[in-house]
Amino acid sequence: MSFVAIVRQPINPSDILQHVGSEEDGANILFVGVVRNHNDGFPVKGVRYEAYEKMAKSVLEEIVMEARSQFGTDRIATTYRIGNLVIGDVSVAVAVSSHHREQSFLASRFIMEEIKKRLPVWKKEFYVDGREDWTEGLTPPSVLVTEPK
Amino acid sequence: MSFVAIVRQPINPSDILQHVGSEEDGANILFVGVVRNHNDGFPVKGVRYEAYEKMAKSVLEEIVMEARSQFGTDRIATTYRIGNLVIGDVSVAVAVSSHHREQSFLASRFIMEEIKKRLPVWKKEFYVDGREDWTEGLTPPSVLVTEPK
């Protein structure tokens, strides 16, 4: 029941939440990442996300599989948007549902942390003053070691 | 910009999310608590939430104020539903937005944990086999000690 997508169209967060949930689940979490109007004190007017698309899709699937096995729920949906986005646009949405809240909180957090660490996506920021620059990023681990549960 | 309510009508989670968010915020979280079809192995057909309404409202406001001061965002909305609910009905929704994801994750989790510990609300479960019983609960601390930040 997992759902993973890399898209170029706007993300509707409520749609992502619709992918999860079950009569057995008491806890649903939706995380929504949004383009904000500042970074490190500089006013931002928009961003462009570039991705290594095929790899990004498979890394995202891998992250979701790890979350499933670590946190015991397969009701997980995550969508990442690439291309040109403006302030307030949704860049990423992660939804998880599970029997109890603990798993949903931990799984959604885990997925976001792993996305930041290893999803092959890059962000160019366009500042209000006309400059543009690649956001400083994180170096992905060359060999992925999954933490034991 | 905080929003707190105790309601008897159905909660629309997307509406709660609308209460938060700002151009400065890159992270939005929505937690949705739903009536599930089982508890401790017993099939459940519905629940009734009873509340000490006036106090519940003020305890919820107090929890939100604590989250604001601990996690540095005032974009918090939380709604609790009481009365008769069936499987799949939303009993509680908590939305938080903040500059970075850390605060949103921590604040939403904090609010849910505190709700469980001290919101004067009680749940009677109606089981498929015809029995009914008050869900075992937690004893609220008589004197509230707020953890130092």
Place this chain on the structure above:
Amino acid sequence: MLFFASYREGVGSGRMDVRLPIGAKVSDLISELHSKGEKFTCLPDSVVVAVNHVYSEPVTTLNDGDEVAFIPPVAGG
């Protein structure tokens, strides 16, 4: 006094008035109820009490007109 959930069912009523001596504390009220017998045995000695919507301690002094609520273990969420 207000009684909720299992306490309301045990006491057989959600609302009741009581007269206490001036200066009585929360702990005195609990003793008073326990001395009245059976229907208040559902209230444990360590029952959680809120006075005017605030969780209170046994040593809290009660005043005329206070709203005293007996709070069973809570189960929200």
Place this chain on the structure above:
Amino acid sequence: MLFFASYREGVGSGRMDVRLPIGAKVSDLISELHSKGEKFTCLPDSVVVAVNHVYSEPVTTLNDGDEVAFIPPVAGG
């Protein structure tokens, strides 16, 4: 070979082919590029490389037709 983001801009191209001796490793490819000079100086010695969509190590052996991607520090979310 694929170059993304700042590497693509530094190298001046997002896509390029290269011939290597049989048995060459990822580390050999990086040395080869560095020996070609200026436009590859944007690639650090410790550049992260993915072979056929999987993060790989310098000792990974390359095969004919492999898709080798040079991955700058990632900045998703």
